[in-house]
Amino acid sequence: MTKQEIKNIIQKGENIAIGFKESKNKLPKTLFETVCSFLNTDGGTILLGVDDNGKITGINPNNIGQLKKDIANLANNTEKFHPVYFLQINELTDRQKEILKLIVSDNRISRKKISEIMKINTSAVQKHINTLVEKRIITRIGRTRGYWKILVKPENNNQNN
Numbered sequence: 001m002t003k004q005e006i007k008n009i010i011q012k013g014e015n016i017a018i019g020f021k022e023s024k025n026k027l028p029k030t031l032f033e034t035v036c037s038f039l040n041t042d043g044g045t046i047l048l049g050v051d052d053n054g055k056i057t058g059i060n061p062n063n064i065g066q067l068k069k070d071i072a073n074l075a076n077n078t079e080k081f082h083p084v085y086f087l088q089i090n091e092l093t094d095r096q097k098e099i100l101k102l103i104v105s106d107n108r109i110s111r112k113k114i115s116e117i118m119k120i121n122t123s124a125v126q127k128h129i130n131t132l133v134e135k136r137i138i139t140r141i142g143r144t145r146g147y148w149k150i151l152v153k154p155e156n157n158n159q160n161n
Contacts, residue, residue: 009047010054017044022051025063027070032080092135095120096128100150103138107147 014020019034031046038044048067049059059067074080092100095118102114111129115122132138139149 006047009045010050010056013054014052016041019044019046020050020052020054021046021048022057023048023059023067024057025060027067027074031071032074035075036081092132092137093128095124096132099125099128100132100137103148104150107149109148 009018010020012018017038019038021028021031021034023031028048031048034044034046038046049057051057098118099114102109102117111122111125115125118125129138133140136151139151141147141149
């Protein structure tokens with residue numbers, strides 16, 4: 001998600017699919033109430049580090065790793081969620097987003113073609129693809145004549161920059 005997209009979301013304010021949660025150093029107490037609400041509808045996006053008035057308060061950069069772990073641990077806690085639910089924390093680089101867009105538009109695109117379009121070498125493309133595979137966003141079905149399968153809806157990964 002680009003900075004401009006985040007600004008646009010904040011400007012529109014909270015709604016049935018957008019929630020703001022202030023979170024400098026720890027997860028807000030109401031985070032999982034909002035998650036449950038989104039799970040019982042068509043989903044949504046939660047912006048951590050934004051207060052209820054839409055003011056960006058930020059997150060302490062030293063705590064980002066711990067916040068991610070806390071989200072993962074709580075999402076797998078059957079006392080919070082039953083059945084448990086995999087919550088996605090999306091952190092893709094701009095290049096990974098661009099590669100994903102190319103794959104969405106042509107699921108049979110080759111690494112070489114991606115390399116030519118993006119004007120980067122094939123080993124760099126491979127590195128980014130490996131990351132997308134490790135994050136379980138894409139997988140390869142077949143080999144040379146195979147295709148890419150998207151495992152997560154692109155709009156959920158904010159690929160529409």
